[in-house]
Amino acid sequence: MKxxxxxxxxxxxxxxxxxxxxxxxNKKLGFKVTAKKWTGKRLYSxxxxxxxxxxxxxxxxxxxxxxxxxxxxxxxxxxxxPKLESEIDSLMNKHKEGIVIRLHxxxxxxxxxxxxxxxxxxxxxxxxxLFGYTARxxxxxxxxxxxxxxxxxxxxxxxxxxxxxxxxxxxxxxxxFKENWSYAAEESFEGASxxxxxQTGKMKDCASCGLCxxxxxxxxxxTH
Numbered sequence: 001m002k003x004x005x006x007x008x009x010x011x012x013x014x015x016x017x018x019x020x021x022x023x024x025x026n027k028k029l030g031f032k033v034t035a036k037k038w039t040g041k042r043l044y045s046x047x048x049x050x051x052x053x054x055x056x057x058x059x060x061x062x063x064x065x066x067x068x069x070x071x072x073x074x075x076x077x078x079x080x081x082p083k084l085e086s087e088i089d090s091l092m093n094k095h096k097e098g099i100v101i102r103l104h105x106x107x108x109x110x111x112x113x114x115x116x117x118x119x120x121x122x123x124x125x126x127x128x129x130l131f132g133y134t135a136r137x138x139x140x141x142x143x144x145x146x147x148x149x150x151x152x153x154x155x156x157x158x159x160x161x162x163x164x165x166x167x168x169x170x171x172x173x174x175x176x177f178k179e180n181w182s183y184a185a186e187e188s189f190e191g192a193s194x195x196x197x198x199q200t201g202k203m204k205d206c207a208s209c210g211l212c213x214x215x216x217x218x219x220x221x222x223t224h
Contacts, residue, residue, distance in 0.1 A: 035210025048107025098127025
């Protein structure tokens with residue numbers, strides 16, 4: 001079983017490179033937020049090493065879309081947190097209206113301590129916002145994420161990625177996010193759901209859409 005990315009040369013030392021990338025470097029994300037919530041903020045993203053930081057229960061463990069991203073800079077967790085804090089401090093000084101960080105283009109929340117780092121950043125910077133997805137379910141990390149979502153529900157939206165049911169279809173996971181957030185289903189799901197507007201061409205990018213930050217419905221994504 002694979003335990004890390006297939007692109008070992010793409011793993012970068014966080015202490016030597018800029019870890020938070022402008023959303024404009026990713027055509028799906030965009031940079032200046034014009035969506036209803038968090039309008040005026042600038043969008044950045046963080047990419048970690050897939051599998052190394054992910055739960056083995058992720059249903060895309062083997063066919064992760066990172067397999068098709070040979071040029072993405074993935075950051076090692078060694079020395080990551082001090083560098084992230086320094087970059088966030090600098091960006092918050094630069095963008096007085098605040099910033100939004102997409103967690104994570106690749107990778108996942110790897111520890112409770114890592115979740116607590118982001119909680120501390122939200123406390124330190126009242127204009128910092130976070131959004132992203134996780135494959136974590138019923139473990140301590142998932143419960144730490146649930147608590148962070150609850151505490152900072154206007155500025156932190158971490159949604160749960162859907163899991164494959166035994167019949168091969170995707171269903172929303174009934175995990176610790178159930179009471180507060182809906183879930184992301186990545187291929188097909190019938191119910192209170194809709195297709196990602198950027199993937200269907202209805203919206204230019206995440207920065208101009210923002211539905212993942214406000215909707216209570218399941219968001220469907222096309223398989224990469």
